Amino acid sequence: MTTNPFFSPSPLPYELPPFAEIRDEHYLPAFERGLAEQLEEVAAVSGSQEPPTFENTIVALERSGAVLRRVRNVFFNQSSADTNPVVQELEAQLNPRLAAHSDAIHLDAGLFARVASLHDDRAELGLDAESLRLLERYHTMFLRAGAQLSPEDQQRLRELNAELATAATSFQQNIFDDTRDAALVLDGPEELAGLSEDAISAAAENGRARGHDGKYVISLKNFSNQTELASLDNREVRERLLERSLGRGAKGNGKLAARMATLRAERAALLGYDSHAAYVVADQTALTTDAVTGMLHRLVPPAVAMAEREAAALAAVSDTGPIQAWDWAYRSQQVRKERYAFDAAVMRPYFEADRVLHDGVFFAASQVYGLRFTERTDLVGYHPDVRVFEVSEEDGTPLGLYLADLFARGSKRGGAWMNALVGQSGLLGTRPVVVNNLNIAKPAPGEPALLTFAEVNTLFHEFGHALHGLFSDVRYPFFAGTAVPRDFVEYPSQVNEMWALRPEVLANYAKHHETGEPLPAELIERMAEADAFGQGFRTVEYLGAALLDWAWHTIGAGSDPGDAQAFEAEALKAAGIAVPAIPPRYRSTYFSHVFSNGYSAGYYSYIWSEVLDADTVDWFEENGGMRRANGDTFRRELLSKGGSVDSLTTYRNFRGRDPKIEPLLVRRGLLPA
Known part of the structure; x- marks a missing residue:
């Protein structure tokens, strides 16, 4: 295949992938070429007779794999946002091959010897700060990939990585299928009583799109407590909806979860760690499992106590006995209404x-960063719903592209996320192309798409990730955008949520879609007051999921988690977070x-x-709130750095000190203001 669009850089602005030309049949040949080319490039570095230098080893590795990088970014975005049976089958084939490909590079003894030699001599190489950090990373x-293991242990590591890659793909595809199949089909609008007219209309449109003409379909979001549970008057419909949500993955994913936890524990022990959690956090800002355990357990008692107070208030307005989930x-x-x-x-x-x-x-x-957005209707995305915007600085200097893919569909997984289709890199001369995916119910043709405030907040959150990618200003692709520790990457996106309720921002967008009337100020005040009622629920719901994750991944090598449901129940009980009426935000399956x-x-x-x-x-408020000077400081000191500087160092450079937990405790009502 000589006309494959992945074989050469895209000629479109910012190297936007040429989606109009890309077909499913292009993926496998592009992966085949990309994998082979990178192995050839790596072999040339590993087998070089020249003494190792930063340029001929580390920079050469950074330049390698161009075709693979292009096809990988596009393929895995499609597998999440617009999948189909061909893509799913390819994903199942490719993930273990990609795991093996990574092992082939990181377990290459000759290549590691060159990297280790440079690392030993790093003080004499005269590298600038970003280059030195790249070498160290x-x-x-x-090391974390097993380069110093014995040949026998490396072989076992390859087997573990391959099985884990296959299991992860099966787990995700099981969820995708179950979530689609568990959508609640209802016969008439009376069963949807309590939902708004536009939500009922969207359920009818969803029914039509899914082949249930004349019926109403509620598709499931990826989390446990479906948003419609707050509004549906029919208690039996609410129960059915939650049961469908909580039952997803039960047929196969319980065994997969237990197997994956066991394999991860074995791999961690092979690499010298007590548990998978210990292996993970050693390379995060938390550094130790004790630090994470201490924080989570500090939050549990006040969160459960708050939830119990909320439950008492709910019981007072219940006419059906004890409160069920x-x-x-x-x-x-x-309660909020009353x-x-x-x-x-x-x-x-x-x-x-x-x-x-x-x-x-x-x-x-x-307002905060001086950005300008221009919709580029001449550029197409990977689906008709995708819109493409060019992003520029205030003075017109081009920055990158932003793709917005807001609506749910049967081919998209649940949740909301950001992907980079093209990463920023001074070395490669690329500027960022990022995409945000949400799962807003698509309205019927001609109807407006009306959001809950939670969905508004999610859009601001995901755009915070997009800004992290767009503002990246690094030389090496290794550090681009959101390439920071997992326990740091959510921070910039969470900060961006603050603008959703900022008065000058709210006044600009919160207007009635028919009359143009602004959202009444007193409604915002009442929402803020009402929002405080529910912090116990939200914190317990979140902590339940976080502690489940922690329980699965703090087991030691040789442990048998057994039945997933029993393991989950015992883990929640042991953590003191087992509140029957508040399911964890995600159950294990x-x-x-x-x-x-x-x-x-x-x-x-x-x-x-x-x-x-x-x-x-708090820092923004202390320094005048929505001011360009504040945005410029946050961008310069933190958002632009990607992973090129230690993440907590960027925070200290920005904030002037280490972080304090008290503002979080006050925000969540766990500490008096």
Whole structure:
């Protein structure tokens, strides 16, 4: 195949992948060529007779794999955002091959010898700070990949990595299939009583799109407590919806989760660690399992106590006996209406998706960072729903491309995320192309897409990741954008959430989609008051998932987790977070973050990063809030650095000190203001 669009750099602006030309049949030949070419490039470095230099070894490795990089970025974005049976089959084939490819590079004795030699002599090489850090990170990467193991242990490591890659793919595809199949099909609108008119219309459109003409379909989000549970009046429908959500993955993913946890524990022991969690956090900002365990367990008692107070308030408005899991969100809405005269559904007409994007998310970025956004209708994305925007500096200097893919569809996995299609690199001369994916219910043709405030907040959050990619200003692709520790990467995105309720931003985008009337200020005040009621639920829900992840990944080599449901129940009980009416945000059988998406022993990162986030929000407020000078400082000292500087060092350079946990505790109501 000589016309494969991945074989050469894209001629489009910013090297945007030529999606109009890309077909499923292009992927495998591009992977085949990309894998082979990189191995040839690596072999040339490893087998070179020239003495190792930073340029002929480390920089050469950074330049290698161009075809593989191009096809990999596009393929795995499609496998998440617009998959199909061909892509799924390819993914199952490719993931173990990619794991083996990584092992072939990192377990190459000759290559490691060159890297180790340079590392030993690093003080005499005269490298600038970013180059020195790159050398140190390469050395660490090789060590953590098993470069110093015996040949026998390396062979076992290859086997473990291959099986884990296959299992992770199966886990994710099982969730995708189960989530699609578990969508709740309802016969008539009366069963949807309590939902807003536009939500009912969207359920009808979803039914039509899924081949259930005349019926109403509620598709499941990736988390446990579905958002519709807060509004559905019919208790039996709520129970059915939650049961479908909690039952996902039960047929096969329980055994897969237990097997993966066992394999990860064995691999960690092989590499010299007590557990997979110990292996993971040694290369994160947390550094030790004790640090993570201490923080999580510090939060459990006050969170559970707060949830118990909330449960008592819910019981007072219940006419059906003890509060069940499918009642909690619904009864919480009742309490908010009675105590705070607040109904979240009333806000939806003020949050039209396009206006939120342009007049909210983009507006905030223009005020804080001076960015400008121009829609490029001449450039196409990988799906008709995808919109492409050119991003430039205030003076018109080009920065990169931003792709927005906001709507749910049957070919997209649940959740919300950011991907880089092209990473920024001074070495390679590339500028960033990033994409945000959300799962907003697509309205019927001609109808507006109205968001909940949670979805508004998610859009601001994911755009924070996009900014991290867009602002990247590094030389080496290894460090580009969000290439930072897992327990740091959520921090910039969480900071960006602060602008969603900033008065000058809110006034710009929160307008009634029919009348143009602004969102009443008193409604915002009532929402803030009502939001405080529910912090116990949200914190317990999150901690349940984080501690489940931690339990699976702190087992030692040789341990047998046994039945996944029994393991899960015992783990929650042991952590003091077993609250029957509050299911963990993710149960083990559909916890894709940790069993297929790279967050194993890392789900703690969200609240770990929130410590930095809350402290940073305080910094913005102390320095005048939405000021360009503040945005410029945050961008210069932190967002632009990617992984080129130690993450906590960038934080200290920005904040002037180490982070404090107190602002987070106050935010979550776990400490008096």
